[in-house]
Amino acid sequence: MVFRSGSVQAMVGMLGAAGRLFVGVSVGAAIAFAELAFLGWAALVTLFGLIRGRRPDGIERPARHLVEVSRWRIAAFLPGGDEVEHLDDYPGRRAVAYLSARWLVGLLGGLVALLFLYGLGTGAVWARDLFVGRSSALLVVSQVIGGLVLLFLAVQGFLGVAALDRWLARRLLLPSDRARYERRISELAASRAGVVAAVDAERRRIERDLHDGVQQRLVALGLLLGQARRTTDRQRSDDLVGQAHDEAREILAELRDVAWRAYPADLDNLGLAEALARVAERAGGSVTVDCRVGRLPSAVETAAYFVVSEAVTNAAKHARDSRVRVVVGGGGGQAGPTVRVTVTDDGPGGADPAGGGLSGLARRVAALDGSFAVDSPPGGPTSVTAELPCPSGSSSAAAVPLPRSDGAR
Structure with a gap:
């Protein structure tokens, strides 16, 4: 029973994948006509722009819209198309270049889809002739063998068109390895400079806290102790020492606060x-x-x-x-x-x-x-x-109990 259930699920999954592949290739064929229309319009705009001595403008934006539709189709329906799902940093000229080649792939996919539909129609006619007794056993066998061969070729055609579609998107839309490395180097350089700036800012903040807070309190503490040493009044001396003790406690608390803001020990x-x-x-x-x-x-x-x-x-x-x-x-x-x-x-x-x-x-x-x-x-x-x-396995899946704070404590 488990085996049958697993087999049914596997078959349903295969049929679903095949259906998505067919829809993706068919939609790509329909989009090819829109891409051809766009390329014709873009050629006219470019021609008139050259005649007037102006640089053609307004072409890249609709090109990106068409590319986004094709990108969504590849990611949603074609196997292995996830790599272009979050692609959004390609320049407009790459979009135009992609559409200039993509329509050929779309028409090829449409041809494969038409041949597949023609094969299904022919198979339906063969099945009808078989049930009404118009076909002999030898003809039925030959038709079944031919149909299986055509089905195999159609499946390979769909897979080939899908692979070509993915390859074209990777080749013309994704940045090259050199461009990715250069961008990564720029990001690392900017990040390093940012970290240095953040460290310097943190040092300035700590220096300001120490200068404006702790240092001033230490000066006050020194004055209190100096007065206590110079006075001859015992009661006055005891009062000054008591004030100095309170000031020392305040200084200690402020030092702990500065240290906590710099890096809390509880974190480690x-x-x-x-x-x-x-x-x-x-x-x-x-x-x-x-x-x-x-x-x-x-x-x-x-x-x-x-x-x-x-x-x-x-x-x-x-x-x-x-x-x-x-x-x-x-x-x-x-x-x-x-x-x-x-x-x-x-x-x-x-x-x-x-x-x-x-x-x-x-x-x-x-x-x-x-x-x-x-x-x-x-x-x-x-x-x-x-x-x-976060590296895999370093984060606990369970929640850590934490008391809630709903006001000052």
Whole structure:
């Protein structure tokens, strides 16, 4: 019973794949006529432009529209067409070149589809003659053998047209290896420069915190101790020492705060979930954290932590009394598993992605080959999203329990 069920499912799957292949090739044949019409119109526009001494304009945009239709068809119906599904960075001239060659493949696919339909019609006539007794046994055998041969040729024709369609899209739309390498080098150079800038900005922030906060308090502490040493009044000396003790405690707390903002120790010791819980506690507002991942690689945890910390700080600064929701969860993409970090607040919106804090986060995420996006329309809400690549097996599938913070603690 299991074998029969599996066989039926396999047969249904094969028929479904064959049906999608037939539809994809047939739709490609229909699109070929639209591509021919476009090429004729483009030739006329180019000719008139040359006569008038002007560069032909307005050709590339409709070409891209036609290419997008063909790209969708390849990804949706043809086997192995997933590689062109997210293709969106090809130039307009490549689109025109692709259409100039694609219509031939489309017409070839249409011819194969017509021959297949003709074979089906002929088979139906043979079956009718067999049932009414007009065909002899020898003729029936020869017709069956010929039909199977034609069916095999038709299937090979469909597969060949599909392979040619995919190859043409890869050859004329996808960037070359050299172009991909050059783009990757540019991305790495920009990412490295961004990381250096982010590190310098973080150093300046720490220096400013130490200079404006801790250093000033240390000066005050020194003055208090100096007064305590110089005074001859015992009660006055005890009061000054008490004030100095309180000031020392404040300095210690501020130093811990500066160290925490530079890099939280809980991130290494207890993990991302506990570090985010501390962020929620220190935010002083309504912050809800939902962390659905376990321990991650150190670089991923660090980037996720600072995305949340900076986004929550911005919400507290620019959207007072807003409710902030933090969600950290696993995801999957073409490049493999990812960790998705989303911070949303119901503030007035209008956040500037080019601002110092958010642009620094974008550079930090880009250094890990991740993606970073800010959606903050006027009137809100504001949503900050980061996708961080995560090696397979490093993220726990189970959610990590995390206490929620719904206000200052």
